[in-house]
Amino acid sequence: MATYTLNINGKEMQVEVDPSTPMLWVLREHLQLVGTKYGCGIAQCGACTIHLNGVAVRSCQLPVSAVGSQEVTSIEGLSENGDHPVQKAWLEVDVPQCGYCQAGQIMSAAALLKNNPNPGDAEIEGAMSGNICRCGTYVRIKKAIKLASQSSAS
Amino acid sequence: MALVKTSMGRRMFIQSSALAGGGLVLGFNWLASCKREPEVVGLQMPKEWYEINAYLKIGDNGVVTIMSPNPEIGQNVKTSMPMIVAEELDVDWNNVIVEQAPLKTEAFTWQVAGGSQSIRNGWEPLRMAGATAREMLKAAAAQAWQVPVTEITAAAGMLKHEASGKSAGYGEMASAAVNIPVPEEVVLKEPKDYKIIGTSRKNVDGKKIVTGQPLYGLDYRQEGMLIAMPVHPPAFGMKLKSYDATDAKAMPGIKDVFTINLYNENFPRGAFDHSVFDELVIVLGNTTWEVMQAKKALKIEWEKAGDVAVDMQFFGNPTTVKHPSGLESSSAHKEQMEQLNSRPGKVVRKDGNPEAAFRNAAKVIERTYSCPFLAHNTMEPMNFFANVTADKAELVGPIQTPEWTEPAAAARLGMPLEKVDIMMTRMGGGFGRRLYGHFVVEAAAISQKVGAPVKLVYTREDDMSQGTYRPTYLATYRAALDENNNLTAFHVKAGGIPESPLFANRFPAGSVDNYLAEDWTIDSNISTGAFRAPRSNFIAGAEQAFLDEVAEAMGKDPIDLRLELLDRAKNNPVGEDNDYEADRYAGVLKLVKEKSGWGQEQGNVHRGVSAYFCHNSYVAQVLDLVMESGQPKVERVCCAIDCGIVINPDAATNLAEGGIVDGIGHAMFSELTFADGVVQQQNFDKYRLIRHSEAPKNIDVHFVDNGIDPTGLGEPPFPPIMGALANALYKATGTRYYDQPFMGNKQQRVIG
Numbered sequence: 001m002a003t004y005t006l007n008i009n010g011k012e013m014q015v016e017v018d019p020s021t022p023m024l025w026v027l028r029e030h031l032q033l034v035g036t037k038y039g040c041g042i043a044q045c046g047a048c049t050i051h052l053n054g055v056a057v058r059s060c061q062l063p064v065s066a067v068g069s070q071e072v073t074s075i076e077g078l079s080e081n082g083d084h085p086v087q088k089a090w091l092e093v094d095v096p097q098c099g100y101c102q103a104g105q106i107m108s109a110a111a112l113l114k115n116n117p118n119p120g121d122a123e124i125e126g127a128m129s130g131n132i133c134r135c136g137t138y139v140r141i142k143k144a145i146k147l148a149s150q151s152s153a154s
Numbered sequence: 155m156a157l158v159k160t161s162m163g164r165r166m167f168i169q170s171s172a173l174a175g176g177g178l179v180l181g182f183n184w185l186a187s188c189k190r191e192p193e194v195v196g197l198q199m200p201k202e203w204y205e206i207n208a209y210l211k212i213g214d215n216g217v218v219t220i221m222s223p224n225p226e227i228g229q230n231v232k233t234s235m236p237m238i239v240a241e242e243l244d245v246d247w248n249n250v251i252v253e254q255a256p257l258k259t260e261a262f263t264w265q266v267a268g269g270s271q272s273i274r275n276g277w278e279p280l281r282m283a284g285a286t287a288r289e290m291l292k293a294a295a296a297q298a299w300q301v302p303v304t305e306i307t308a309a310a311g312m313l314k315h316e317a318s319g320k321s322a323g324y325g326e327m328a329s330a331a332v333n334i335p336v337p338e339e340v341v342l343k344e345p346k347d348y349k350i351i352g353t354s355r356k357n358v359d360g361k362k363i364v365t366g367q368p369l370y371g372l373d374y375r376q377e378g379m380l381i382a383m384p385v386h387p388p389a390f391g392m393k394l395k396s397y398d399a400t401d402a403k404a405m406p407g408i409k410d411v412f413t414i415n416l417y418n419e420n421f422p423r424g425a426f427d428h429s430v431f432d433e434l435v436i437v438l439g440n441t442t443w444e445v446m447q448a449k450k451a452l453k454i455e456w457e458k459a460g461d462v463a464v465d466m467q468f469f470g471n472p473t474t475v476k477h478p479s480g481l482e483s484s485s486a487h488k489e490q491m492e493q494l495n496s497r498p499g500k501v502v503r504k505d506g507n508p509e510a511a512f513r514n515a516a517k518v519i520e521r522t523y524s525c526p527f528l529a530h531n532t533m534e535p536m537n538f539f540a541n542v543t544a545d546k547a548e549l550v551g552p553i554q555t556p557e558w559t560e561p562a563a564a565a566r567l568g569m570p571l572e573k574v575d576i577m578m579t580r581m582g583g584g585f586g587r588r589l590y591g592h593f594v595v596e597a598a599a600i601s602q603k604v605g606a607p608v609k610l611v612y613t614r615e616d617d618m619s620q621g622t623y624r625p626t627y628l629a630t631y632r633a634a635l636d637e638n639n640n641l642t643a644f645h646v647k648a649g650g651i652p653e654s655p656l657f658a659n660r661f662p663a664g665s666v667d668n669y670l671a672e673d674w675t676i677d678s679n680i681s682t683g684a685f686r687a688p689r690s691n692f693i694a695g696a697e698q699a700f701l702d703e704v705a706e707a708m709g710k711d712p713i714d715l716r717l718e719l720l721d722r723a724k725n726n727p728v729g730e731d732n733d734y735e736a737d738r739y740a741g742v743l744k745l746v747k748e749k750s751g752w753g754q755e756q757g758n759v760h761r762g763v764s765a766y767f768c769h770n771s772y773v774a775q776v777l778d779l780v781m782e783s784g785q786p787k788v789e790r791v792c793c794a795i796d797c798g799i800v801i802n803p804d805a806a807t808n809l810a811e812g813g814i815v816d817g818i819g820h821a822m823f824s825e826l827t828f829a830d831g832v833v834q835q836q837n838f839d840k841y842r843l844i845r846h847s848e849a850p851k852n853i854d855v856h857f858v859d860n861g862i863d864p865t866g867l868g869e870p871p872f873p874p875i876m877g878a879l880a881n882a883l884y885k886a887t888g889t890r891y892y893d894q895p896f897m898g899n900k901q902q903r904v905i906g
C-alpha cells in the first residue's frame with residue numbers, strides 16, 4: 001500500500017492503494033468515478049479509455065504508480081456540464097444502445113479531435129479501432145465524430 | 155375508435171390516494187449510495203405528487219413520472235415503453251420524467267427482456283395505463299366543474315371544457331383523480347391521432363451515459379460492500395476436487411475464500427435456471443483488483459466430472475437435460491456432427507413425396523452450412539449485487555429475467571419470495587446471456603453466507619469461459635429441379651450441439667410441393683442458451699445463402715424467385731401450419747428492392763439479398779460490398795422491416811443498425827472453440843468482435859407503414875444479414891462461403 005496524490009479532472013485526490021493497481025480500479029472503486037468502464041482488462045476493448053495529459057490511454061493498463069502528477073481526465077471531467085462538442089454530438093445523433101462502451105468511445109473521439117480537428121474516415125477508423133461496441137453503434141459513432149468535428153470548427 | 159375493456163389490465167391499478175407526497179420514492183435511488191454523482195439539471199418532480207396507477211405519477215405542477223417496467227439492455231425500452239403511456243395519457247413528452255420501475259409482477263406484465271417481446275406484450279397494458287389515467291383526470295375535472303365528462307377534452311397535459319371556457323393542467327386535477335374509480339372501459343387512440351408514437355425521441359438515459367454517471371450493475375455500490383469473484387473449473391467436464399487458499403487468504407484486502415453450490419438439489423428448475431458450473435470457489439475481498447490478484451494465488455485441484463442429468467421445466471414441459479461426461483473438443487464436434495448429419499434424421503415435417511421428386515430430378519443441388527459456438531460477450535461482464543440479511547434479500551443488477559430469477563434466488567436462500575427483491579439496473583448488453591440468472595443466485599448465496607453486502611464480479615475471462623453459448627450448428631440443404639429448372643422439392647436436415655436450429659414450418663415450407671425437414675441433436679456438457687434470435691441466427695443465413703444458389707441454378711433473379719415462392723405460399727399453400735404471412739414477407743422484399751435500387755447495380759459494387767421472418771417481424775436486406783486491396787468492405791446495407799407500428803423510429807433504426815453490424819461481425823469473425831473442454835478464446839485478444847473499420851459505411855432502414863400492432867425488433871434484423879453477406883461475398887469473390895466465421899479467426903490484434 002502506498003499513498004498517491006493524483007490530479008484527476010482538475011482536482012487533487014488522494015488514494016491509498018497497492019502501487020500495481022490500474023487507474024481503472026482506482027477511479028472506479030477508490031474514487032467512485034464509475035464512468036470509466038471495465039470491459040477486458042487487457043487493452044483490447046477501450047471501455048476504460050481516459051486521457052493522460054490529453055492523450056487517450058487504456059486505464060486498465062496504467063498502474064497508479066506510473067501516473068505521478070500527470071493530468072488525468074475521466075469521462076466525468078471531460079466537460080463541466082456534459083457539453084463537450086463530442087458529448088453534444090453523441091446526444092444529437094443519439095448514439096448509445098446499451099451505452100456501456102460509450103464513455104470510452106467518447107474519450108477516444110475527444111482525444112482524436114483534439115489532435116486532428118477534421119479527421120477523414122480512415123483516420124477515424126484508425127483512432128477508434130481499439131474501442132469495441134458490442135451493440136454495433138459504429139455507424140452512429142462515426143457520424144457523431146464528424147458532427148462534433150464540424151461544430152467545433154464553426 | 156377502439157373501445158377496450160380495462161378488466162384484463164386491472165391488476166396494474168393499485169390505487170392509493172394515500173400515496174400523495176414526495177417522501178416516497180418508488181424507483182431506487184442511486185444518490186443514496188453514490189455521493190459523487192454529478193447533478194443532471196433537468197425536470198424534477200415537485201414535492202406533491204399523486205400515483206394514479208403503477209405506471210405513472212403526476213405532480214401538482216403537471217410534471218409526470220412514467221415508470222418503465224421492463225429491463226433495459228440497449229433495446230431502448232426505457233424510452234419507448236413510457237412513450238406509449240405518454241401517448242394515451244396525452245401529455246407533453248418534455249414534461250415527462252422516466253424511471254425504471256421496480257420488479258412488481260402484480261402490477262406489470264412481462265418484466266422480461268427476451269424474445270423481442272417487450273413492446274409487443276406491453277402494447278396493450280401501456281396504452282391502457284395512459285388512457286385510464288387520462289379518463290380519470292377528465293372525470294375529476296368534470297366533477298370539479300360540475301359538467302358532463304363527455305364534454306371534457308384532454309390534450310398535451312391540459313383538461314378543457316369548451317362551453318364554460320374552463321381549463322386546468324393535469325397537475326391540478328391529479329389529487330382528485332386518484333379517488334376516481336378506474337373506468338370499466340376506455341377508448342384508445344387511433345394510430346392517425348398519435349403525437350408521440352411514431353416520432354423520434356432521444357434516449358432518456360442519454361445524458362447520463364455520455365457523462366459517465368452510475369447506471370449499470372457494475373457501478374452499483376453500498377457502504378461496506380465486499381467484492382466476490384468466482385473461480386470455476388478450467389474446462390467443461392471438470393469439477394472441483396480440493397483447494398488450498400492459504401496464500402490467497404494472506405494477500406492484502408482478502409477476507410475469505412470458500413466454495414458455494416448453486417441451486418438446491420430439489421429445486422424445480424425453470425427454463426432459465428441453467429448452471430454453468432454447480433460448484434464454484436469464491437474469493438472475497440475489499441476491492442476488485444485485490445481479489446483478481448488473489449485468484450491467481452489459489453492452488454486448486456480439479457477432477458473429471460461424471461454424467462449429469464438435470465430435470466428442468468421448460469414452460470410447463472418437464473425435460474431432462476443430459477450433460478455426458480468427457481472433455482470435448484471442437485475438432486471432435488465437427489466429426490460427430492458430420493457423421494450424424496450423414497444419417498437420416500428425425501422427420502419433423504414432410505409434404506408430398508420428396509423422395510420421389512429427388513429421384514426424378516433433372517438436377518439436385520446440395521450444400522452444407524455450419525457455424526461455431528459463440529459467446530455473448532456483453533460489454534458489461536456478468537455481475538450482481540446482493541445484500542441478504544435474516545429478513546430480506548436485496549438484489550440489484552443486470553438481469554433480463556428478474557421475474558423468473560427471483561424464485562430461484564428465494565429457493566436457494568430458503569426465504570419466502572416476498573422477502574426477496576430484485577432491482578433492475580440498465581444493462582451493458584444482454585443478447586440472451588442475462589436470461590440465465592445463475593449469477594444472481596450466486597451473489598445471493600455468497601452474501602447470505604458471509605452476512606455482508608457483496609458484489610459478485612466476473613472478469614472478462616470468467617465471462618467468456620463460463621458462458622451460456624450459442625450452440626454450434628450444421629445444416630444440409632437440397633433442392634430438386636426438373637428439366638425446365640422448376641423447383642420440385644426442398645429438403646433441409648439440420649442439427650447441432652446440443653440443439654437443432656430447424657424451424658420446419660418457416661419459409662420455404664408451404665411454397666414447395668415436396669418438402670422434407672429433418673433434425674438431430676448431440677448432447678454435450680458445454681453450457682448453451684439463447685443468443686440473440688436463437689437458432690434463427692444460423693438457419694436464416696444458411697437458408698438464404700442456399701436460396702441464392704438455387705436461384706442462380708434456375709437462372710432467376712434471387713428476389714424474383716423468393717417472390718414467386720411466396721406467391722405460391724399465399725395463393726395455394728402447401729400444408730397447413732406455415733409459420734409466416736406470405737404477403738408481409740413479400741412486402742419487405744418489394745420494399746428493399748425499391749429502396750436499394752435492386753437491378754441497377756453497376757461497377758465495383760457486389761450485392762447480396764436476404765429476407766427472413768422471426769420474432770413476429772419480417773426483414774429483408776440488400777448488402778453492397780466492394781473489394782478494397784483484396785479485402786471485402788461493406789459499403790451499404792439497405793434494410794426493410796415490417797414490425798408493425800414503430801414507436802420510436804430513430805431508436806428503432808439504431809437497433810436495426812446494431813443487429814446488422816452484429817450479424818456481419820459474427821458471421822465474418824467470431825468463434826469460440828474448445829480443446830479438451832477448455833475454452834480457447836477467453837478475452838478479446840483471441841475472440842474477434844467486429845470493430846470500427848469493419849462496420850458498413852452506410853445503413854439505411856425502411857419501415858413498412860401498415861398500422862399493425864407492434865411486433866419484435868431486437869432480434870429480427872440480426873439473422874438475415876448473414877445470408878446477404880454470404881451472397882454478396884460470392885458475387886465479389888466467386889467463392890461461396892458455407893462455414894462461419896467466413897474470414898476465419900485470424901486473431902488479428904488491434905492495438906489499443
Ligand code: FES
Nearest residue numbers: 039040041046060
Ligand atoms: S478494459 Fe481497458 S481496454 Fe478493455
Ligand code: FES
Nearest residue numbers: 098099133134135
Ligand atoms: S452501446 Fe452497447 S457496447 Fe456500445
